[in-house]
Every structure is written in structure tokens, then in C-alpha cells.
Amino acid sequence: MKNYIVSARKYRPSTFRSVVGQTVLTTTLKNAIATNHLAHAYLFCGPRGVGKTTCARIFAKTINCFHPTESGEACNECDSCRGFNEQRSFNIHELDAASNNSVEEIRGLIEKVRIPPQVGRYSVYIIDEVHMLSTAAFNAFLKTLEEPPAHAIFILATTEKHRVLATILSRCQIYDFNRITISDMVEHLQYVAQQEGVEAEAEALGVIAQKADGGMRDALSIFDQVVSFCGSTITYQAVIDNLNVLDYEYYFRLITLFLQGDVANSLLVFNEILNKGFDAQNFVQGLAMHFRNLLTATDACTVQLMEVSAEVQKRYIDQSKQARVKFLYQGLLLVNECDLNFKQSKNKRLLVELMLIRLCQLTQTEDSLSEKKNIELSPIKVTPPQVKQPVVQSVEVQSQSATIEEKNIRQELRTQQKPLYAGSVSILGNRVSNEVEVAKKVEEEPLLDKKQRNATFTDNQFEKCWLEFAGSIQKNAKLTNTLMNFVPKRMTDTAFQLQLVNPVQQKDVQEILPTIKKFLTEKLSNDFLTIEIVIAENSQTNFAYTPEDCWDLMKKNNPVLEELKQNLSLEIL
Ligand SMILES: [Zn+2]
Numbered sequence: 001m002k003n004y005i006v007s008a009r010k011y012r013p014s015t016f017r018s019v020v021g022q023t024v025l026t027t028t029l030k031n032a033i034a035t036n037h038l039a040h041a042y043l044f045c046g047p048r049g050v051g052k053t054t055c056a057r058i059f060a061k062t063i064n065c066f067h068p069t070e071s072g073e074a075c076n077e078c079d080s081c082r083g084f085n086e087q088r089s090f091n092i093h094e095l096d097a098a099s100n101n102s103v104e105e106i107r108g109l110i111e112k113v114r115i116p117p118q119v120g121r122y123s124v125y126i127i128d129e130v131h132m133l134s135t136a137a138f139n140a141f142l143k144t145l146e147e148p149p150a151h152a153i154f155i156l157a158t159t160e161k162h163r164v165l166a167t168i169l170s171r172c173q174i175y176d177f178n179r180i181t182i183s184d185m186v187e188h189l190q191y192v193a194q195q196e197g198v199e200a201e202a203e204a205l206g207v208i209a210q211k212a213d214g215g216m217r218d219a220l221s222i223f224d225q226v227v228s229f230c231g232s233t234i235t236y237q238a239v240i241d242n243l244n245v246l247d248y249e250y251y252f253r254l255i256t257l258f259l260q261g262d263v264a265n266s267l268l269v270f271n272e273i274l275n276k277g278f279d280a281q282n283f284v285q286g287l288a289m290h291f292r293n294l295l296t297a298t299d300a301c302t303v304q305l306m307e308v309s310a311e312v313q314k315r316y317i318d319q320s321k322q323a324r325v326k327f328l329y330q331g332l333l334l335v336n337e338c339d340l341n342f343k344q345s346k347n348k349r350l351l352v353e354l355m356l357i358r359l360c361q362l363t364q365t366e367d368s369l370s371e372k373k374n375i376e377l378s379p380i381k382v383t384p385p386q387v388k389q390p391v392v393q394s395v396e397v398q399s400q401s402a403t404i405e406e407k408n409i410r411q412e413l414r415t416q417q418k419p420l421y422a423g424s425v426s427i428l429g430n431r432v433s434n435e436v437e438v439a440k441k442v443e444e445e446p447l448l449d450k451k452q453r454n455a456t457f458t459d460n461q462f463e464k465c466w467l468e469f470a471g472s473i474q475k476n477a478k479l480t481n482t483l484m485n486f487v488p489k490r491m492t493d494t495a496f497q498l499q500l501v502n503p504v505q506q507k508d509v510q511e512i513l514p515t516i517k518k519f520l521t522e523k524l525s526n527d528f529l530t531i532e533i534v535i536a537e538n539s540q541t542n543f544a545y546t547p548e549d550c551w552d553l554m555k556k557n558n559p560v561l562e563e564l565k566q567n568l569s570l571e572i573l
Pocket of ligand 1: 064065066067068074075076077078079080081082
């Protein structure tokens with residue numbers, strides 16, 4: 001095997017331009033050098049491995065270069081530059097405050113500061129991890145920092161700015177280094193791989209970058225580690241195996257299972273993950289991240305918040321289209337709740353499994369909303385004696401072209417309709433029962449006219465048009481809700497009856513009824529269509545509020561009630 005130089009050292013940037021992911025900052029430094037506006041002390045802050053020390057070294061080299069380039073970079077050819085590059089320059093002094101934090105060490109440095117450089121204009125003193133200096137060392141250093149000799153420039157670097165004394169901060173020009181973004185890092189890794197003759201999948205480099213968490217140095221050493229395992233071809237699969245990273249395929253698969261409400265397979269996937277030796281909490285945190293990424297993928301503005309490679313980003317966007325934002329939001333809440341409770345939980349596996357079950361139920365809950373409505377509506381179910389099911393209900397013609405979606409809607413409607421309409425009106429005897437008050441006869445039968453359209457249509461087609469209309473009124477969510485939940489029942493070929501539960505609803509729908517009728521007439525090509533609105537009145541009360549409304553109000557004030565109701569299988573009467 002060829003002699004391998006650690007990439008982090010080999011590919012350490014030698015010019016400002018080659019520093020990864022800190023363009024704004026390096027440009028500012030370059031301009032300061034070009035216009036000769038040098039300060040005597042700089043403080044470089046930021047996470048580890050983002051290029052603080054590297055920038056300090058490039059800075060020291062550039063201000064000492066004999067022939068800087070037009071773009072303000074060091075030439076890398078003059079004596080001074082070569083001295084820097086070969087690490088034998090006397091113009092640069094580095095002190096790692098993490099291991100040399102005593103007052104003696106600082107005094108030694110201060111002694112050196114007095115001596116002017118033999119070659120070049122400036123002596124640069126780099127103090128790494130400056131926050132680790134002892135208070136005595138800080139104080140000893142302060143004097144020199146206040147009145148440095150003209151040739152001395154200090155560059156202090158720290159990962160923890162808040163631990164640096166205010167007296168030091170106030171004497172420095174402060175530069176904040178960013179975490180390096182995943183895409184910047186992947187780009188640089190691609191460059192390194194190319195230089196080393198290594199073939200690497202972009203997704204594989206993405207995982208390395210993610211594992212490095214914003215530090216280029218770490219990314220490069222992980223890259224070296226992977227190269228030593230995989231040789232000259234780096235694949236996504238090899239990387240996740242070697243770095244013990246949980247494959248994000250699992251998360252993509254799980255979301256699909258949640259959306260299908262597939263509890264069994266979700267639990268099996270989790271079992272597989274545990275069997276592979278992954279930590280349950282890591283899995284939960286990864287899942288939270290996945291939900292978070294899906295949420296950011298739903299909006300073009302927030303897509304950039306996702307720190308993944310372009311290929312994976314596209315997959316997130318695709319998957320986010322399959323789920324409702326509400327599902328993603330509630331999912332994220334559930335996962336986060338599980339993460340928070342994880343430490344205290346005695347049975348951690350059960351906790352995670354419970355979360356998975358609840359995630360599967362999120363979509364189920366939406367689908368079974370109509371069933372819940374039935375329970376709530378049940379008190380309104382008034383059964384007049386000897387009422388037969390209206391004939392029209394059996395005349396349901398199953399349109400052959402009905403799509404699955406339509407069938408689902410029909411299914412939903414059927415479950416809604418039954419209790420609501422059961423026995424509300426008897427059309428057979430052409431009489432109105434006591435419990436039902438015919439609110440208003442809206443439309444008179446239109447006069448027969450040869451020009452008038454009289455196309456036949458199925459219940460199915462009518463329902464579809466009705467729901468289409470309901471969905472089209474964007475501005476009024478309450479009205480949409482009413483129309484979605486209450487679909488007129490067919491009384492004759494063209495006469496429909498819409499039964500509502502309170503006068504407020506009736507008033508709302510009445511106002512828009514002409515528009516509804518016009519819409520349906522056009523859609524169904526039938527000018528004889530009539531819709532009549534009736535109210536099922538609770539015989540015992542005359543309140544505008546139905547028990548359902550009361551319950552909604554109570555729930556609003558005390559959300560625990562809903563849980564109580566479900567747990568005890570209570571019904572509203
Ligand atoms: Zn030079």
C-alpha cells in the first residue's frame with residue numbers, strides 16, 4: 001500500500017481561497033491585509049475543525065509574504081512563504097493554551113514578543129484554546145495585549161467565546177467562524193477523493209460530512225478511516241457499515257409504513273434496527289431528524305435548512321409530498337416526546353414501540369374521523385316510529401369508473417350518513433315527521449322546458465360534485481367543514497335534501513345555496529336539481545348548540561376530556 005499521508009494535513013489549505021466554507025470571513029481578512037488595516041489582536045471563534053488555526057497560519061504567512069499576489073494571497077514561492085510552508089518560519093509562534101495554561105508559559109511567550117523578527121515584517125503569536133488560560137496567565141498577558149510592539153500580532157482562537165474574559169474580548173477584532181455546511185464539505189471531500197484517485201459516491205461523502213458535524217478536520221480523518229477500510233472505491237453501504245451509521249433507508253421505509261398505518265411492520269423494522277446493534281435513542285433522534293427534514297422539505301423556503309446532499313434532499317421532497325404537513329408536525333411532536341421521556345423510562349423498548357404505534361395511528365385517526373363523528377352525533381339520531389329507509393338509498397348505482405379515491409369518499413360518507421339521516425324523513429308517505437322541521441323550501445320545481453337539461457347522474461357523481469364544491473370554498477373553513485360532513489340525501493331523481501343539525505349551519509348554507517345549485521347544475525347538466533335544507537331538532541332542547549357543539553366547547557376548555565372519553569368508551573347523550 002502506498003505511503004498514506006493523513007488527508008487533514010495533506011489537504012490543509014495554503015491560501016485563503018482554499019479555506020472551505022468561510023468565504024465571507026476570508027474575504028474580510030484578505031481586504032484588511034490588502035488595505036494594510038491590521039489590528040494587533042484577533043479573536044477567532046467557532047466550533048472545532050472549521051479552520052480557525054488554518055486561517056491564522058495563512059494570515060501570518062500572507063502578511064509576511066514578500067510578493068503577495070494581486071488577489072491578496074501569499075505567493076507560496078518567496079523565502080518567507082516557503083519557510084511557513086515547511087514549518088520552519090521564525091515569524092510564527094503557536095501556543096496551545098489547553099496544555100500550556102500556566103502563568104510561566106505565558107511569561108515565556110511575552111519575553112519572545114519583545115524580539116523583532118529577523119525576516120519579514122511581523123511576528124504572529126497564535127494562542128489556541130485561549131479560554132483555557134488560568135486567570136493569572138490572562139492577567140499577565142493583558143498588559144502585552146494592551147501595548148504590543150509594532151511587529152507583534154496576536155491571534156487568539158477559541159471554541160468557547162463566552163469563557164474569554166471581557167477585558168481580552170474588548171481588545172480584539174472578533175471573527176466568528178461558521179460551521180461548515182454539508183454541501184461545502186461534500187464538495188471538498190470530492191476534491192480530495194479525486195486527488196487521491198478514490199472513487200466515492202456522493203451519498204457516501206454526505207454521510208461522512210454528517211458524521212463530522214461541521215468540522216472539516218474530522219471529516220477528513222473519517223474519510224481516511226473509510227479509505228483504509230474500503231480502498232479506492234467508497235460506497236454508501238460500505239460507509240454506513242464501517243461508521244456504524246443507521247441507514248436512512250430505514251426512516252424512509254418507516255414513514256411509508258406510518259402512512260399506511262402498518263403497526264406490525266413498523267415494529268419489525270424497529271426490531272431489525274435493534275438486532276443490528278443500534279441504540280434505541282439514536283434511532284429515535286434520527287427519526288426526529290427525518291421528520292424535521294420532511295417538514296422543511298414541504299416548503300421551498302425551508303428546503304435549504306436541510307443539511308443533506310442534493311440526492312437525498314430530492315428524496316425528502318418526494319416523500320414529503322406523500323404526507324400531510326399536519327401528520328409530519330404531529331409525528332415530530334410524538335418522536336420528540338419519546339426522546340424527552342427516554343432517560344426516565346424503565347422499559348425503553350416499550351416506550352419506542354408505543355411511539356411507533358401512535359405514529360401509525362396518526363393517519364388512522366384522520367380516516368376514522370367520520371366514525372368519531374357518528375358517536376358524537378348519535379344523540380341527534382331521532383327515530384320516528386315506523387319509518388322505513390328511503391327507497392333512494394338502495395338505488396345507489398356503483399359507477400364503474402369510480403376511482404378508489406371516490407370509493408373511499410363514498411365509504412366515508414356512508415358511515416357519516418347512516419346515523420345522521422336514519423329515519424329523519426319519510427318520503428314514502430310524503431310526510432314530515434315531528435322531529436324534523438322543514439326549514440325552508442328553497443327552490444321551486446322549475447317549469448318544464450324543452451331546452452332544459454335533464455341528464456341522469458348517479459349518487460356517486462352527485463357526492464363527488466358536492467365535495468368538490470365544498471373543497472373549493474377556501475375562505476370559509478367552517479362552511480367547508482359543514483358541507484364536507486353533511487351531504488344531501490337523494491329523495492327523487494333530482495330532489496335532494498340536506499339535513500343539518502342547527503340553525504347557525506342552516507343560515508350559513510342557505511346563503512350560499514344558490515351558488516351551490518348553480519355549480520351542481522352545471523357539473524351534472526341537470527336543471528331540475530333541487531336542494532332542500534332541513535334541521536333535525538332535538539325534541540328536548542331548543543338550544544342552538546347541539547350536544548356535539550357543547551362537547552366541542554368542553555373539550556376546548558379541557559383537552560383531557562377527549563382522552564377520558566376514549567379511554568372509557570363514553571358516548572355523548
Ligand atoms: Zn510569498
